[in-house]
Amino acid sequence: MKKLTNGLVLGLAVAALTGCSTVKVEPGSDTYIEPRGSQAVETEIVRAAIPVTVLDNTVPSDGLSSDVVALAKGRLAAGGYTVDAGEAYVTVRLRTSVAPFDKFGNYYVYEGQLGVNVTRADGKLLANELVSVKSDRVLESERALINARQKISDEAGNAVTRVVNEKTTGMESVIVVMRNITDGRAANIAKAIRKQPGVFSCNKLPQSPKGVIEYRVIYDAKSFPDSIQGVVDKAARNN
Helix, strand or coil: CCCCCCCCCCECCCCECCECCEEEEEECCCCCCCCCCCHHHHHHHHHHCCEEEEEECCCCCCHHHHHHHHHHHHHHHHCCCEECCCCCCEEEEEEEEEEEEEEECCEEEEEEEEEEEEEECCCCEEEEEEEEEECCCEECHHHHHHHHHHHHHHHHHHHHHHHHHHHHCCEEEEEEEEECCCHHHHHHHHHHHHCCCCEEEEEECCCCCCCEEEEEEEEEHHHCCCCCHHHHHHHHHCC
Protein backbone atom coordinates (compact mmCIF):
# COMPACT_ATOMS: atom_id res chain seq x y z
CA MET A 1 0.00 0.00 0.00
CA LYS A 2 1.17 3.47 -0.84
CA LYS A 3 1.97 5.73 2.06
CA LEU A 4 -0.43 8.65 2.19
CA THR A 5 0.14 11.76 4.26
CA ASN A 6 -2.55 13.45 6.34
CA GLY A 7 -4.80 15.78 4.43
CA LEU A 8 -3.73 14.50 1.03
CA VAL A 9 -6.56 14.54 -1.46
CA LEU A 10 -6.07 12.25 -4.40
CA GLY A 11 -8.49 14.03 -6.67
CA LEU A 12 -11.48 16.30 -6.88
CA ALA A 13 -15.01 15.54 -7.84
CA VAL A 14 -17.01 16.19 -10.82
CA ALA A 15 -19.61 18.93 -10.90
CA ALA A 16 -22.67 17.93 -8.93
CA LEU A 17 -26.17 17.63 -10.14
CA THR A 18 -27.39 19.89 -7.36
CA GLY A 19 -24.95 22.76 -7.51
CA CYS A 20 -22.45 22.57 -4.67
CA SER A 21 -22.28 18.85 -3.95
CA THR A 22 -18.85 17.25 -4.28
CA VAL A 23 -17.27 13.81 -4.49
CA LYS A 24 -13.66 13.47 -3.34
CA VAL A 25 -11.23 10.62 -2.91
CA GLU A 26 -9.18 10.80 0.28
CA PRO A 27 -6.65 8.54 2.03
CA GLY A 28 -8.19 5.45 3.47
CA SER A 29 -7.77 5.44 7.26
CA ASP A 30 -10.93 6.39 9.07
CA THR A 31 -10.59 9.71 10.89
CA TYR A 32 -12.64 8.28 13.74
CA ILE A 33 -9.86 5.76 14.39
CA GLU A 34 -6.67 7.64 13.54
CA PRO A 35 -5.72 10.41 11.11
CA ARG A 36 -6.08 9.46 7.47
CA GLY A 37 -3.00 7.89 5.99
CA SER A 38 -1.79 5.97 9.06
CA GLN A 39 -0.02 3.01 7.48
CA ALA A 40 -0.46 0.66 10.44
CA VAL A 41 -4.18 1.34 10.70
CA GLU A 42 -4.54 1.11 6.93
CA THR A 43 -2.97 -2.36 6.86
CA GLU A 44 -5.21 -3.50 9.70
CA ILE A 45 -8.35 -2.18 8.01
CA VAL A 46 -7.59 -3.77 4.65
CA ARG A 47 -6.68 -7.15 6.11
CA ALA A 48 -9.77 -7.21 8.31
CA ALA A 49 -11.87 -6.70 5.17
CA ILE A 50 -10.39 -9.76 3.42
CA PRO A 51 -12.24 -12.95 4.48
CA VAL A 52 -9.92 -15.96 4.51
CA THR A 53 -10.73 -19.60 5.11
CA VAL A 54 -8.39 -22.56 5.64
CA LEU A 55 -9.52 -26.05 4.63
CA ASP A 56 -8.10 -29.49 5.37
CA ASN A 57 -7.44 -31.33 2.09
CA THR A 58 -5.63 -34.25 3.74
CA VAL A 59 -7.18 -37.62 2.88
CA PRO A 60 -7.93 -39.13 5.26
CA SER A 61 -7.97 -36.22 7.69
CA ASP A 62 -6.26 -36.93 10.99
CA GLY A 63 -5.21 -35.26 14.22
CA LEU A 64 -2.13 -33.74 12.63
CA SER A 65 -3.97 -32.15 9.71
CA SER A 66 -6.67 -30.66 11.93
CA ASP A 67 -4.01 -29.24 14.27
CA VAL A 68 -2.14 -27.73 11.31
CA VAL A 69 -5.31 -26.08 9.98
CA ALA A 70 -6.16 -24.68 13.42
CA LEU A 71 -2.64 -23.25 13.81
CA ALA A 72 -2.75 -21.66 10.34
CA LYS A 73 -6.11 -20.04 11.13
CA GLY A 74 -4.71 -18.70 14.39
CA ARG A 75 -1.70 -17.17 12.63
CA LEU A 76 -3.92 -15.47 10.05
CA ALA A 77 -6.28 -14.13 12.73
CA ALA A 78 -3.29 -12.81 14.69
CA GLY A 79 -2.14 -11.09 11.48
CA GLY A 80 -5.40 -9.16 11.29
CA TYR A 81 -7.33 -11.20 8.73
CA THR A 82 -10.99 -12.13 9.10
CA VAL A 83 -11.05 -15.94 9.28
CA ASP A 84 -14.07 -18.11 8.46
CA ALA A 85 -16.55 -15.21 8.39
CA GLY A 86 -18.75 -14.84 5.34
CA GLU A 87 -17.84 -15.79 1.80
CA ALA A 88 -14.08 -16.26 1.52
CA TYR A 89 -12.06 -14.01 -0.76
CA VAL A 90 -8.96 -16.16 -0.24
CA THR A 91 -9.19 -19.92 0.33
CA VAL A 92 -6.21 -21.90 1.62
CA ARG A 93 -6.19 -25.70 1.25
CA LEU A 94 -3.62 -27.72 3.19
CA ARG A 95 -2.41 -31.29 2.76
CA THR A 96 -0.13 -32.81 5.38
CA SER A 97 1.71 -36.08 5.83
CA VAL A 98 4.48 -37.43 8.07
CA ALA A 99 6.40 -40.66 7.39
CA PRO A 100 9.65 -42.37 8.51
CA PHE A 101 12.69 -41.08 6.60
CA ASP A 102 15.79 -42.66 8.17
CA LYS A 103 16.83 -44.94 11.03
CA PHE A 104 20.19 -45.58 12.67
CA GLY A 105 19.97 -47.99 15.58
CA ASN A 106 17.35 -46.57 17.91
CA TYR A 107 17.64 -43.09 16.36
CA TYR A 108 14.95 -42.00 13.93
CA VAL A 109 14.27 -39.22 11.44
CA TYR A 110 10.76 -38.47 10.16
CA GLU A 111 9.87 -36.36 7.13
CA GLY A 112 6.81 -34.13 6.98
CA GLN A 113 5.28 -32.72 3.81
CA LEU A 114 2.92 -29.80 3.49
CA GLY A 115 0.93 -28.89 0.38
CA VAL A 116 -0.34 -25.30 0.29
CA ASN A 117 -2.93 -24.36 -2.35
CA VAL A 118 -4.28 -20.79 -2.33
CA THR A 119 -7.10 -19.59 -4.58
CA ARG A 120 -9.11 -16.38 -4.92
CA ALA A 121 -12.91 -16.10 -5.00
CA ASP A 122 -12.85 -15.76 -8.79
CA GLY A 123 -11.05 -19.11 -9.04
CA LYS A 124 -7.61 -17.68 -9.80
CA LEU A 125 -4.75 -19.80 -8.43
CA LEU A 126 -2.55 -17.61 -6.23
CA ALA A 127 -0.10 -20.24 -4.97
CA ASN A 128 0.54 -23.96 -5.08
CA GLU A 129 3.53 -25.01 -2.99
CA LEU A 130 4.95 -28.19 -1.54
CA VAL A 131 7.14 -27.86 1.54
CA SER A 132 9.19 -30.63 3.14
CA VAL A 133 10.70 -30.70 6.64
CA LYS A 134 12.66 -33.33 8.52
CA SER A 135 12.67 -34.02 12.21
CA ASP A 136 15.82 -33.91 14.25
CA ARG A 137 17.59 -37.25 14.58
CA VAL A 138 16.35 -38.30 17.99
CA LEU A 139 16.21 -41.40 20.16
CA GLU A 140 12.93 -43.33 19.84
CA SER A 141 10.51 -43.30 16.95
CA GLU A 142 7.68 -41.58 18.85
CA ARG A 143 9.85 -38.61 19.81
CA ALA A 144 11.01 -38.20 16.20
CA LEU A 145 7.39 -38.31 15.02
CA ILE A 146 6.36 -35.63 17.52
CA ASN A 147 9.30 -33.48 16.47
CA ALA A 148 8.32 -33.77 12.78
CA ARG A 149 4.68 -32.90 13.55
CA GLN A 150 5.77 -29.80 15.45
CA LYS A 151 7.98 -28.68 12.58
CA ILE A 152 5.33 -29.19 9.91
CA SER A 153 2.80 -27.28 12.04
CA ASP A 154 5.18 -24.35 12.43
CA GLU A 155 6.01 -24.41 8.73
CA ALA A 156 2.31 -24.41 7.84
CA GLY A 157 1.68 -21.32 9.94
CA ASN A 158 4.67 -19.54 8.42
CA ALA A 159 3.89 -20.56 4.84
CA VAL A 160 0.21 -19.65 4.97
CA THR A 161 0.72 -16.20 6.47
CA ARG A 162 3.59 -15.49 4.04
CA VAL A 163 1.57 -16.46 0.97
CA VAL A 164 -1.58 -14.62 2.01
CA ASN A 165 0.43 -11.51 2.92
CA GLU A 166 2.19 -11.59 -0.46
CA LYS A 167 -1.02 -12.06 -2.43
CA THR A 168 -2.90 -9.26 -0.68
CA THR A 169 -0.07 -6.71 -0.56
CA GLY A 170 -1.49 -4.86 -3.57
CA MET A 171 -4.80 -4.23 -1.82
CA GLU A 172 -5.34 -0.58 -0.93
CA SER A 173 -8.21 1.52 0.31
CA VAL A 174 -9.48 5.06 -0.02
CA ILE A 175 -12.53 6.86 1.28
CA VAL A 176 -14.93 8.43 -1.18
CA VAL A 177 -16.32 11.54 0.53
CA MET A 178 -19.62 12.86 -0.83
CA ARG A 179 -20.94 16.19 0.41
CA ASN A 180 -24.41 17.66 -0.04
CA ILE A 181 -25.66 14.65 -1.95
CA THR A 182 -28.77 12.50 -1.63
CA ASP A 183 -28.60 9.00 -0.19
CA GLY A 184 -29.97 7.60 -3.44
CA ARG A 185 -27.37 9.23 -5.64
CA ALA A 186 -24.59 8.23 -3.25
CA ALA A 187 -25.80 4.62 -3.36
CA ASN A 188 -25.84 4.69 -7.17
CA ILE A 189 -22.29 6.04 -7.30
CA ALA A 190 -21.14 3.34 -4.88
CA LYS A 191 -22.92 0.67 -6.93
CA ALA A 192 -21.11 1.82 -10.08
CA ILE A 193 -17.75 1.75 -8.29
CA ARG A 194 -18.48 -1.70 -6.88
CA LYS A 195 -19.04 -3.12 -10.38
CA GLN A 196 -15.53 -2.24 -11.55
CA PRO A 197 -13.14 -5.21 -12.00
CA GLY A 198 -10.44 -4.98 -9.35
CA VAL A 199 -12.71 -3.37 -6.73
CA PHE A 200 -13.00 -5.71 -3.76
CA SER A 201 -15.58 -3.78 -1.73
CA CYS A 202 -17.29 -0.41 -1.49
CA ASN A 203 -19.07 -0.10 1.85
CA LYS A 204 -20.72 2.85 3.53
CA LEU A 205 -19.04 4.13 6.69
CA PRO A 206 -21.18 4.85 9.75
CA GLN A 207 -21.10 8.07 11.76
CA SER A 208 -20.11 10.43 8.99
CA PRO A 209 -20.40 14.17 9.74
CA LYS A 210 -23.69 15.90 8.96
CA GLY A 211 -24.13 16.50 5.25
CA VAL A 212 -21.39 13.98 4.39
CA ILE A 213 -21.69 10.42 3.10
CA GLU A 214 -18.54 8.30 3.08
CA TYR A 215 -17.77 4.97 1.41
CA ARG A 216 -14.60 2.96 1.91
CA VAL A 217 -13.32 1.41 -1.32
CA ILE A 218 -10.88 -1.50 -1.07
CA TYR A 219 -9.30 -2.44 -4.37
CA ASP A 220 -6.39 -4.10 -6.10
CA ALA A 221 -3.97 -1.27 -6.88
CA LYS A 222 -2.50 -3.25 -9.79
CA SER A 223 -5.85 -2.92 -11.58
CA PHE A 224 -5.67 0.87 -11.35
CA PRO A 225 -2.08 1.94 -12.09
CA ASP A 226 -3.20 5.56 -12.54
CA SER A 227 -5.16 5.51 -9.24
CA ILE A 228 -8.83 4.83 -8.72
CA GLN A 229 -9.71 8.50 -9.12
CA GLY A 230 -10.91 8.07 -12.70
CA VAL A 231 -13.34 5.33 -11.68
CA VAL A 232 -14.85 7.54 -8.99
CA ASP A 233 -15.11 10.52 -11.34
CA LYS A 234 -16.85 8.44 -13.99
CA ALA A 235 -19.28 6.97 -11.46
CA ALA A 236 -20.15 10.47 -10.21
CA ARG A 237 -20.60 11.84 -13.75
CA ASN A 238 -22.93 9.02 -14.75
CA ASN A 239 -25.02 9.12 -11.60
